[in-house]
Amino acid sequence: MSISSSVRKQKQMGTIATGEHTEVPPITLSEHSSTGLALLRIFVGYLWFQQLFWKLPPTFTGLYGYIVRESQHEILPGYGALPQHTFLAGCPSLSSPVGCTAFVPLAACVWTAELVVAISLLFGLFTRFGALLATILAVQLYVGLAYTEWIWTYGMLVLLALVLVAVPAGRRLGIDLWLAPRLQAAGQHHRLARIANWFV
Amino acid sequence: MQTLRRGLLAGVLASLVLAMFDFVTDGTPGNGLPAVLHWFGITVADPTLSRWAGFFLLVVLGAVWGLIFGALQRGTIITAGRALLTGLALGVLWWFIFELALTNIMNHASSPFSLSFGRFLSSFPLDVLFGVLIGAIFIQRQARQAAETL
Numbered sequence: 385m386s387i388s389s390s391v392r393k394q395k396q397m398g399t400i401a402t403g404e405h406t407e408v409p410p411i412t413l414s415e416h417s418s419t420g421l422a423l424l425r426i427f428v429g430y431l432w433f434q435q436l437f438w439k440l441p442p443t444f445t446g447l448y449g450y451i452v453r454e455s456q457h458e459i460l461p462g463y464g465a466l467p468q469h470t471f472l473a474g475c476p477s478l479s480s481p482v483g484c485t486a487f488v489p490l491a492a493c494v495w496t497a498e499l500v501v502a503i504s505l506l507f508g509l510f511t512r513f514g515a516l517l518a519t520i521l522a523v524q525l526y527v528g529l530a531y532t533e534w535i536w537t538y539g540m541l542v543l544l545a546l547v548l549v550a551v552p553a554g555r556r557l558g559i560d561l562w563l564a565p566r567l568q569a570a571g572q573h574h575r576l577a578r579i580a581n582w583f584v
Numbered sequence: 585m586q587t588l589r590r591g592l593l594a595g596v597l598a599s600l601v602l603a604m605f606d607f608v609t610d611g612t613p614g615n616g617l618p619a620v621l622h623w624f625g626i627t628v629a630d631p632t633l634s635r636w637a638g639f640f641l642l643v644v645l646g647a648v649w650g651l652i653f654g655a656l657q658r659g660t661i662i663t664a665g666r667a668l669l670t671g672l673a674l675g676v677l678w679w680f681i682f683e684l685a686l687t688n689i690m691n692h693a694s695s696p697f698s699l700s701f702g703r704f705l706s707s708f709p710l711d712v713l714f715g716v717l718i719g720a721i722f723i724q725r726q727a728r729q730a731a732e733t734l
Binding site: 415419423426427430431433434436437440502503506507508556557558559562 | 706720
């Protein structure tokens with residue numbers, strides 16, 4: 385598996401780098417490294433998978449406390465006002481989601497997004513899409529919650545997701561192994577397949 | 585013979601991944617492994633021994649599943665699609681036999697097929713993943729061996 389996906393870029397690099405010491409060799413991952421990254425992907429997927437169970441539908445109760453905390457401790461000034469005036473607007477209590485109508489749609493979206501991330505990373509199915517979604521969710525957690533716990537907890541979550549956006553980790557020990565060559569072939573004729581190919 | 589050996593290895597490695605999940609779960613590491621013994625009505629009083637016995641039984645069962653996978657290929661070179669699909673089907677079968685039927689029977693549930701949403705969600709994706717991993721490891725080994733012989 386080569387992580388230098390663009391042949392054109394490699395050629396450009398070769399033309400620019402004429403001197404002996406300025407040449408930058410392409411990076412190629414060995415089978416063992418690729419499998420190692422695939423294992424990393426599976427365990428990061430399991431991390432997201434585990435977090436589904438303390439905020440199960442239909443009540444999503446476990447999530448409520450975290451949304452309240454996000455509204456109180458934010459890194460970006462003014463971010464806390466966003467949940468306060470939207471998802472928590474009109475909520476009678478800060479300890480229970482009962483009577484909080486706007487919270488349930490938000491919680492359902494968060495839970496579904498986390499389920500998609502978990503399935504995508506565990507199975508290596510459109511892995512880069514899952515990793516991108518995981519990055520967005522983790523950045524949001526970082527902004528809202530990093531101050532309430534060890535600050536690197538959510539920072540590491542963002543970085544782990546970014547690794548999986550950068551490397552096609554689903555092409556080993558995953559369904560992307562089967563999907564990638566098909567999407568590449570179909571991408572020559574169909575625009576949708578070309579776009580889908582970015583996410584495997 | 586080659587496919588059986590490849591299947592055996594794939595089954596063992598996939599079951600090791602499944603077992604490792606128990607070491608990154610909240611609570612005592614390996615806490616879920618005695619459940620594997622419970623599928624067969626085995627109870628070991630010592631908790632440490634119980635976890636180790638569960639671990640080894642899980643690997644043995646994984647090996648058996650891998651052998652079944654290998655036997656289904658009948659010694660032929662298979663495509664990635666077929667490997668993943670067969671693995672997926674074996675994962676579903678694993679879930680059905682062990683996580684659904686045997687767990688319910690051993691817990692004296694009202695029906696061998698009774699299931700809550702939470703239990704389905706916590707078991708089904710991981711068991712299907714186990715099957716997909718068997719297929720993926722098998723196909724990667726096949727490709728590697730083919731490359732070595734060339």
